[in-house]
Amino acid sequence: MDTIVGIEIYPIISLSxxxxxxxxxxxxxxxxxxETINELGDIPLxxxx
Amino acid sequence: MEMQQFYYDNKIVKKFLYACxxxxxxxxxxxxxxxxxxxxxxLTDGISFLSFxxxxxxxxxxxxxxxxxxxxxxxxxxxxQRLLKTRMYSxxxxxxxxxxxxxxxxxxxxxxxxxxxxxxxxxELEWPIDIAIAxxxxxxxxxxxxxxxxxxxxxxxxxIWFYIATFVTVAILHIFNSLELPVSGLKSYSxxxxxxxxxxxxxxxxxxxxxxxxxxxxxxxxxFVPKVANRPxxxxxxxxxHFWSLIFIYIWAGPHHLLYTALPxxxxxxxxxxxxxxxxxSWGGMINGLLTLxxxxxxxRTDAVLKFFVVAIxxxxxxxxxxxxxxxxxxxxxxHFTDWIxxxxxxxxxxxxxxMTFGMIYWLIPRMTKTKLYSEKLANFHFWIGxxxxxxxxxxxxxxxxxxxSMWKQFNPDGTLVYGNFLETVTQIMPMYWMRAIGGTLxxxxxxxxVYNVIKTVAAGSKVEDELAExxxxxxxxxxxxxxxxxxxWLERRxxxxxxxxxxxxxxxxIIQIIPTIVVKSNIPTIASVKPYTPMxxxxxxxxxxxxxxxxxxxxxxxxxxxxxxxxxxxxxxxYVYDHPFLWGSKRTGPDxxxxxxxxxxxxxxxxxxxxxxxxxxxxxxxxxxMYDNKPMDYSLIEKKMEVMVTLGxxxxxxxxxxxxxxxxxxxxxxxxNLHADPDFVKxxxxxxxxxxxxxxxxxxxxxxxxxxxxxxxxxxxxxxxxKETVQNK
Numbered sequence: 001m002d003t004i005v006g007i008e009i010y011p012i013i014s015l016s017x018x019x020x021x022x023x024x025x026x027x028x029x030x031x032x033x034x035e036t037i038n039e040l041g042d043i044p045l046x047x048x049x
Numbered sequence: 050m051e052m053q054q055f056y057y058d059n060k061i062v063k064k065f066l067y068a069c070x071x072x073x074x075x076x077x078x079x080x081x082x083x084x085x086x087x088x089x090x091x092l093t094d095g096i097s098f099l100s101f102x103x104x105x106x107x108x109x110x111x112x113x114x115x116x117x118x119x120x121x122x123x124x125x126x127x128x129x130q131r132l133l134k135t136r137m138y139s140x141x142x143x144x145x146x147x148x149x150x151x152x153x154x155x156x157x158x159x160x161x162x163x164x165x166x167x168x169x170x171x172x173e174l175e176w177p178i179d180i181a182i183a184x185x186x187x188x189x190x191x192x193x194x195x196x197x198x199x200x201x202x203x204x205x206x207x208x209i210w211f212y213i214a215t216f217v218t219v220a221i222l223h224i225f226n227s228l229e230l231p232v233s234g235l236k237s238y239s240x241x242x243x244x245x246x247x248x249x250x251x252x253x254x255x256x257x258x259x260x261x262x263x264x265x266x267x268x269x270x271x272x273f274v275p276k277v278a279n280r281p282x283x284x285x286x287x288x289x290x291h292f293w294s295l296i297f298i299y300i301w302a303g304p305h306h307l308l309y310t311a312l313p314x315x316x317x318x319x320x321x322x323x324x325x326x327x328x329x330x331s332w333g334g335m336i337n338g339l340l341t342l343x344x345x346x347x348x349x350r351t352d353a354v355l356k357f358f359v360v361a362i363x364x365x366x367x368x369x370x371x372x373x374x375x376x377x378x379x380x381x382x383x384x385h386f387t388d389w390i391x392x393x394x395x396x397x398x399x400x401x402x403x404x405m406t407f408g409m410i411y412w413l414i415p416r417m418t419k420t421k422l423y424s425e426k427l428a429n430f431h432f433w434i435g436x437x438x439x440x441x442x443x444x445x446x447x448x449x450x451x452x453x454x455s456m457w458k459q460f461n462p463d464g465t466l467v468y469g470n471f472l473e474t475v476t477q478i479m480p481m482y483w484m485r486a487i488g489g490t491l492x493x494x495x496x497x498x499x500v501y502n503v504i505k506t507v508a509a510g511s512k513v514e515d516e517l518a519e520x521x522x523x524x525x526x527x528x529x530x531x532x533x534x535x536x537x538x539w540l541e542r543r544x545x546x547x548x549x550x551x552x553x554x555x556x557x558x559x560i561i562q563i564i565p566t567i568v569v570k571s572n573i574p575t576i577a578s579v580k581p582y583t584p585m586x587x588x589x590x591x592x593x594x595x596x597x598x599x600x601x602x603x604x605x606x607x608x609x610x611x612x613x614x615x616x617x618x619x620x621x622x623x624x625y626v627y628d629h630p631f632l633w634g635s636k637r638t639g640p641d642x643x644x645x646x647x648x649x650x651x652x653x654x655x656x657x658x659x660x661x662x663x664x665x666x667x668x669x670x671x672x673x674x675x676m677y678d679n680k681p682m683d684y685s686l687i688e689k690k691m692e693v694m695v696t697l698g699x700x701x702x703x704x705x706x707x708x709x710x711x712x713x714x715x716x717x718x719x720x721x722x723n724l725h726a727d728p729d730f731v732k733x734x735x736x737x738x739x740x741x742x743x744x745x746x747x748x749x750x751x752x753x754x755x756x757x758x759x760x761x762x763x764x765x766x767x768x769x770x771x772x773k774e775t776v777q778n779k
Contacts, residue, residue, distance in 0.1 A: 003571045004315075011319075014561055018297065025293055029286045041281035043132060043206045044272050 053201070053522055056515035057130045059417050061143045063513040065123035066410060068151055069116060070500060073406075075158075076111030077493050083108055084486040087638075088479070090661075090669045097675045098162035102597025106173040107161045112398065113171060113261065115154045120406040121265040122146065122189070125212050127413060128272040129193065132209060134202045134520040138195035142188050149185035153178060164595035165235040169250050169630055171257050172226055176237040179227040186223065190216040197544040201520040205544060207288040211268030213544070214296045214551045218260040221555065226253035230693045233686055236591075238693055243625025244311055244573050247633055248566050252303040252559055259299035260555075262397065263365075266405050267295075270338050270362065273409055277354050283340035287333055295330035296551060298323050300558030305376035308385065309607040310633060311622035313572045316562055317378075323558070324376030331369035338362040353428035357408030360436055364400020368393060386603055386637040388478070389450025392443040399439045399492055407431065407499060414503050418510025427502045435495035441488030449481035458611040466614055471640040476667050576623035579769045581699045582762070584687050584709040585716040589762025591690075592755055593632065596673060603634035604643040604766065617644035617767065624769060627699045639670055644767030651723040652730060654760045676755040679741055679748065684713055716761055717752030724751060 086092050086101050093099035126143065130136060137143050156178050160166075166173040174182070193216060197205065226249055229237035241249050275282050282288055304312060304320025339362050342349065349355040371393050375384050384390055415422045422428060456474040459467040468474055566572050582590060593599070606612050608619040620643050625631055634641075649657075656663055659677060661670035691699075691706045705712075724730050734751065741748040751757055 002569070004565065004569050007315075007565060007569070010561060010565075014557055017557075021297075022294065025290065029289050032286065037285045038281070040204055040206070041275075041285040043202065043204060044128075044208075044275050045279065045281060 051521060052519045054517065054519045055136050056517055058126065058137050058140065058143060059513050059515050061137065061140075061147060062123050062127045062413065063417060064147050065119045065126065066413060068147070069119035069123055069406065070410065070503060072111055072115030072119060072154060073496060074493075074500065076108060076116045077489075077496060079104055079108040079111060081486070081489050081493055084482070084489045086671070087482040087669055088486060090671045092671075094672055095674050097164070097673075100596065100671055100673070102600050103162050103164055103166075103595075105597055105600040106166055106170075107158065109171060110157050110161065110173060111154070113257070114150075114157070117262060117402050117406070118150065120402075120409065121215075121261075121269075122150070123413070124269040124273070124409055125193070125265065128208055128269065129196060129212065131518075132202065132206045132272065133197060133200035134518065135196060135199050136515075138192050138199055142192040146185060146189045146192060149181065149188065153181050153185060156181070160235060164597075166594060166597060167229065167237065167239065167630060168594040168597070168599050168632060169226070169239065169246075170254050170635065172223075172250070172253060175235045176227070176229055176231050177234070179223070179229070183220070183224060183227075186216070186220055190220065194544060194548065201523055203523055205547070206271070207282070207285070207292060208268040208271040210292050210547065210551070211264045211271070213548050214292070214555070215260050215265045215268070217548055217552045218256060218264075218296070218300075218555045221552070221559070222253045222256050222260065225559075226250060230696060232690050232693050236686070238690075238697060239630035240697060241567075241629070241631075242697070243628045243631050244313075244622045245563075245567050246628070246631040247307055247310065247625075248304065248312060248316065248563060250631070251306040252300070252563060255303040255306060256300055258397070259302070260296075262402055263299075264296065266365075266402060267334050269405060269409060270334070270358070273412065274338055274341050274358050274362075277352070277358065277408075277412055278342050278345050278348060280341055280343075280345055283337050283343065287337050291330050291333040291337060293554065295327075295334065297554045297557070298327050298330060300555050301562065302327055302372075302376070304562065305372075305381070306635070307633075308376070308378050308381040309609070310605050311573075311620050311625065313566065313622070316566060316572075319562060321376050321378060325373045328370060328373045332366060335362055335366035335369070338365075353425060353432055354408045354412045356429070356432045357404045357411070360432070361401050361404035361408065364396055364404065364439070368397035368401060371396070382607075382609065383454045384450060385607075386635070386641075387450035387454050388446040388481070389454070390636070392446035392450060395446075396439065396443050399435075399442065403492070404435065407435070407496075410499065410503065414506055415510070417513045418507055420506060420510035423502050423505035423509060427498055431495040431498045431502070434491050434498070438488050438490070438492030438495060441491060442485050443488070445481035445484035445488070449478040449485075452478055452481075457615070458609070460611065460614075464614075466611065469615070471615070472665055472667050475638075475669060479669075573622040573626065575626070576621060576770060578771070579624055579626060581627045581694070581701060582765065583712055583716060584684075584691065584705075585713045585758050585761045586765045587690060587694070587762075588682070588684060588687060588713070589758035589760070590632075592676070592759045593762060594630075598642075599632050599634045601634075601636060601638035601670070603637050603641045605633040606641055606643050612641070616641045618770065620767075621770065624767070627694075629694065629697055629699070639668075642763070642766055646764050646766040646768040650726070651720050651760055651764065652727040654763055655724055655727075655730065655756065658756060658759065673756075673759075676759060678754070679737070679746060681749050681753040682755045682758055684710065687713065713758075714752070717757045720757050720760055721750065721752040 083101060083104055097103070126137060157174055160175060160178065161173060165175045167175060193212060197209065228240045230240060231237045239246050271282055271288060301319055301323035304316045305324045308317050308321070339359070342355070342359070349359055374380055375390070375393060411422060411428050453474045456468045456477065461467055604620070606616045606618070606620045613619055653664060657665065658673045660672050661668040687709045688706050691701045691709060695701050738748050
């Protein structure tokens with residue numbers, strides 16, 4: 001690669017990946033049931049020491 | 050379900066805790082010595098291995114890798130076993146991790162004061178120790194991942210994701226930043242040069258902050274704060290979002306260390322944008338940590354551990370707001386190279402890392418020795434004196450930073466600098482340096498109180514034993530039950546895939562920023578008049594690196610009117626193409642040196658390096674008298690050095706290498722001749738010849754001594770480009 005002309009395609013691709021990833025992440029996070037979420041948060045408190 | 054009995058390994062946690070405390074004292078005491086050297090620069094006059102430039106990296110490495118590093122291992126080994134309901138995978142690996150790490154620290158403590166340094170911040174350790182670090186880190190990682198695979202708790206709690214990300218990212222950062230070609234057993238050159246080296250260094254450096262000083266501690270926060278408060282984390286959903294956004298965004302922030310430098314604009318702007326975005330995940334973590342305490346704030350009143358955690362998390366929030374603010378170019382233009390940055394670092398380090406560690410220690414030691422803390426009162430006292438110490442450290446340095454930055458930039462109406470002499474800006478901030486030393490003393494005093502408290506607690510308690518626990522083995526879940534399960538819980542049961550995904554997340558930022566900077570030639574415009582260093586200048590440069598000059602002097606003139614007026618033409622990327630490693634520096638305790646070449650004559654440098662106050666009254670720079678010793682400089686490696694440089698792309702010819710000694714001799718003789726211009730020099734030079742004869746010592750001419758090589762290097766700096774003066778016709 002000798003010049004930077006046309007380089008913008010790479011950050012655009014990565015921004016798209018980034019955006020898609022976080023949209024999917026948010027969708028998933030909010031689809032978790034309250035009961036399961038509370039269970040996960042309680043893990044450090046479960047053990048007996 | 051059949052219960053399996055096993056023992057949590059407490060002994061390894063104890064070992065790491067003790068090492069953490071001991072090296073915390075050592076590392077912070079070195080820091081205190083440095084603070085005092087600002088006030089008494091000649092404190093260790095003549096003792097090379099105790100000079101500021103050599104001790105500074107000892108302080109940074111000790112507090113980061115020895116104090117924080119051991120704290121990380123202690124907390125990770127303790128929490129991981131209990132969160133996964135299993136003992137560590139291998140006691141042997143645990144102990145190799147422990148002893149290997151301490152040996153690395155000892156190697157650092159020996160090599161750094163002796164001047165064996167790469168000069169790259171937080172990566173100063175030379176190549177054999179770098180290899181050791183990589184190996185021990187791998188041992189840690191294998192131990193950790195195998196433990197996860199052996200677990201009896203199906204879900205991998207959020208703290209452990211942070212530990213996985215830490216392991217994976219630190220490995221990548223360390224390996225890529227430490228790529229260097231050895232010249233000898235304890236000397237190497239970075240494979241990167243100039244602008245590229247700067248970018249890789251600060252990709253590493255900022256992510257050392259992110260993935261060594263932050264993510265493991267966030268993991269510890271997610272375990273210890275709920276444990277101590279006996280409340281679940283505020284929002285587990287938030288912790289998932291927090292984790293992924295933090296590890297993805299953090300990597301890109303590195304260029305905020307290089308704003309207004311010769312780094313290409315597009316890279317600088319990426320650094321700015323991502324640093325500002327980083328506020329969101331960082332504060333997500335802070336919110337999660339603090340709000341875990343909702344409903345139990347009254348416990349903070351009585352519990353010293355929670356007090357430490359609250360200030361730690363608050364300090365984290367402060368530093369992660371200040372950081373993005375400092376990443377804005379207009380703010381950075383003021384802060385870069387000043388004590389504001391030092392203040393920022395220490396708020397994060399003393400509050401977030403220090404206090405989180407102290408809280409953890411005060412909670413773990415009594416539990417592991419099955420007794421109460423010797424004195425809750427002393428722990429509270431530590432809290433208050435430590436907090437006061439942080440304030441008295443940071444606030445004066447903020448003022449020092451603003452003061453010095455403003456003084457550097459002030460112009461008279463006629464276009465000249467108000468404070469043309471750099472020293473005037475140093476003298477003004479001496480009172481702030483005094484206050485900072487007091488602040489640091491208070492903080493260290495608090496730590497010593499902790500040491501006393503811990504010793505008394507351990508003395509009164511029982512010997513640390515491994516803890517018996519029982520839990521059923523993981524049952525195989527029928528695939529029917531797994532139908533319709535969410536993606537992340539699928540991922541949480543698969544630590545290897547989880548690790549790989551985290552790896553991908555952190556690689557993206559680095560690849561996008563670093564590869565174009567290396568591969569695209571137009572990012573660093575070539576300057577035809579820039580030539581490689583002569584052999585003597587190359588050796589002089591290595592002396593500059595040995596003495597740690599980069600700790601107080603920058604070599605990067607920013608494109609500001611005030612800097613051009615003070616230092617000369619602003620620095621261009623193409624000027625650094627042969628700089629393996631780069632020496633742009635991060636702090637101006639002294640002036641920028643990029644265009645110091647031919648600014649002062651050889652005599653000035655000769656006198657200044659011997660006794661800085663003689664040429665510059667009020668200077669806080671120490672002298673380098675050992676460079677004038679009556680012994681010849683060791684040039685035995687010059688051919689090897691030049692050959693390594695050729696491998697790295699520096700265009701020395703074979704003739705250049707063959708002629709190296711001759712060239713050194715000629716250049717040295719010229720400098721020695723120049724020095725004779727000063728009659729005082731001539732007088733004392735002749736006297737020293739006589740003294741050597743009386744003592745029966747062979748006299749080494751000045752041209753063969755170390756100081757001459759250093760002068761040669763300094764006189765070369767910035768002289769490759771000549772700016773044509775254009776006369777304005779009115």
